[in-house]
Amino acid sequence: MRVIPIASGKGGVGKSLVAANLAVAFAQAGKRVVLADLDLGASNLHLIIGHSKSEHTLGDFLADTKSDFSKVIADTDIANLRFIPGDAELPGTANLKVSQRNAIVRRLLALDTDYLILDLGAGTHQSILDFFLASGKGIIVSTPAVTATLNAYVFLKNAVFRLMYNAFKKGSAAYEYLEKLRRQGSGLKMLYLPKMLEEIEKIDTKSFEKFKTLIGRFHPQLVLNMLDDPKDADVAMKIRRSCEGYLGVRVEHLGVIYRDSLQDVSLASRIPITIYKPQSVLSQAVYRIADKIMQDTEADVSLHDRIDESFEEAALEAEIDFESKKEYIGELLHSDILSHGDLVEMVKVQQLEISKIRKENNWLKSKLAQAIKKGFKP
Numbered sequence: 320m321r322v323i324p325i326a327s328g329k330g331g332v333g334k335s336l337v338a339a340n341l342a343v344a345f346a347q348a349g350k351r352v353v354l355a356d357l358d359l360g361a362s363n364l365h366l367i368i369g370h371s372k373s374e375h376t377l378g379d380f381l382a383d384t385k386s387d388f389s390k391v392i393a394d395t396d397i398a399n400l401r402f403i404p405g406d407a408e409l410p411g412t413a414n415l416k417v418s419q420r421n422a423i424v425r426r427l428l429a430l431d432t433d434y435l436i437l438d439l440g441a442g443t444h445q446s447i448l449d450f451f452l453a454s455g456k457g458i459i460v461s462t463p464a465v466t467a468t469l470n471a472y473v474f475l476k477n478a479v480f481r482l483m484y485n486a487f488k489k490g491s492a493a494y495e496y497l498e499k500l501r502r503q504g505s506g507l508k509m510l511y512l513p514k515m516l517e518e519i520e521k522i523d524t525k526s527f528e529k530f531k532t533l534i535g536r537f538h539p540q541l542v543l544n545m546l547d548d549p550k551d552a553d554v555a556m557k558i559r560r561s562c563e564g565y566l567g568v569r570v571e572h573l574g575v576i577y578r579d580s581l582q583d584v585s586l587a588s589r590i591p592i593t594i595y596k597p598q599s600v601l602s603q604a605v606y607r608i609a610d611k612i613m614q615d616t617e618a619d620v621s622l623h624d625r626i627d628e629s630f631e632e633a634a635l636e637a638e639i640d641f642e643s644k645k646e647y648i649g650e651l652l653h654s655d656i657l658s659h660g661d662l663v664e665m666v667k668v669q670q671l672e673i674s675k676i677r678k679e680n681n682w683l684k685s686k687l688a689q690a691i692k693k694g695f696k697p
Contacts, residue, residue: 322428322435322454323612327461328470330441333544334460336582338438339367340593340602344609346399347593350433353392355403357423357450358440359415362405369589370395370402377423378406381415384422392430397594401432415446424453443477451478452485455536456615458573461558462544463551465683472561475539479512479566482537486530493519493526512567540571542608543633545578552637555630572629573611575637576604577644600644607636 323341327334335358342354356364359377375390393402415423427435439447451457457478461471480497487494496519520527539562543555552575562568577600585595593602 320428320430320432320435321612322437324437324439324451324454324457326439326447326451326457326459326474327441327467328443328459328472328474329467332441332460332462332467333576334441335364335367335438336592337458337460337542337544337576337605337608338436339364340591340605341609341612342400342434342436343368343397343591343593344606345434345436345613346397348609348613349399350613351399351431352434352436353401353403353430353432354436355427355438356405357437357447359405359446361440364438365402365404366589367586368395368397368400368402368591370404373402373404376404376406380423380426381406381419384419388426397591420446420449424450428453443474445481448478448481452481452537456538456540458540458542459570460542460544461554463546463554468554468558471541471558475562475568475570476566478537478539479534479568482533483530486533487523487526491523491526493523493530496522511565516567534567537568538571539568540573542573542576544576546575546637546640547578549634549637549641551575552634555633559626559630569626571626572633574604574608574633575640576601576608577640579644600640603643604636604640 325334325338325341338354342352346352354364354368356362356377358364362376365372370393373391373393375393377391380386380388380391391403393404395402427437437450437453439450459471459474461467483497484494487497500515516527516530519530541555541558543552546552555572555575559570559572562570579592579599579601581596581599582592582601585592588595592599593605596602597606
């Protein structure tokens, strides 16, 4: 079974869209798939796949972790795809106890399926990090927006911290060193992992070796969503450089997905876009990412070469998809698929995005101005 946790540093980046449509793509390829909504407290994945309200949810299992877990797993109208609904209506489901989290992980890893896709909540809560680390190849979804790319890096940084705490026994020299940095506050904010590891190796070789083993299995993958222009794909390199330089973590690029207003239509129809419009640029990008995952053998290519190739491919795909998107929109405009109202809505969405980008730029300018002003104080 291939476990694929899908997370994001912040909400609104299309994480659930990626999770749901990847599940559909695998299922359409004849793979047995279980899609689990682990965005506890904000569960809405059922809306994307068009699944009606289930009789049993994860909330029911969390209320009694000795109950029959199979009751939570529901069949869907999509062949080969089963679904585990979360529970946004039950208070406290987002704040799991360790025993509850462990119970869910045990049940999930015991499932008989080809692919287990975990749609996680946004942010860096400990439960989210633990679910993400259930696989060495979790997917982090981001958009080109500055806040989204920053939060993607912060998420992976917190995942590395979590690996450290998993490797260092409480009371060990390495654990106490990490706790000291945490209490200082600024010690972990400016994390430079290579330097930290040098110190840890000196004071606690056993903990150091255990962490090196864990981090050696950690190869997160990136999906850059909601592109509008090929230049947007460049921000992926910033995430890569930050992770390699400060965390010593190599991130593989799975690919890019362009923004598509038809996604809103498919969501309103409660039909995944890979089913609603399989020929759309968005759907084809999802299929391409799914193919990469299914063909992932790692046998013939070194990790370094593989990562270099993944970023080169993503940049090329961004150029190709942009041209395809222009042709696709042109076809829609000259067909009866889009009404006048649809066109107006598309323009409104673009105007809203431009407004958000302007606000973000103004915020960054004000922060920069404040920093410069502080720097020139006597």
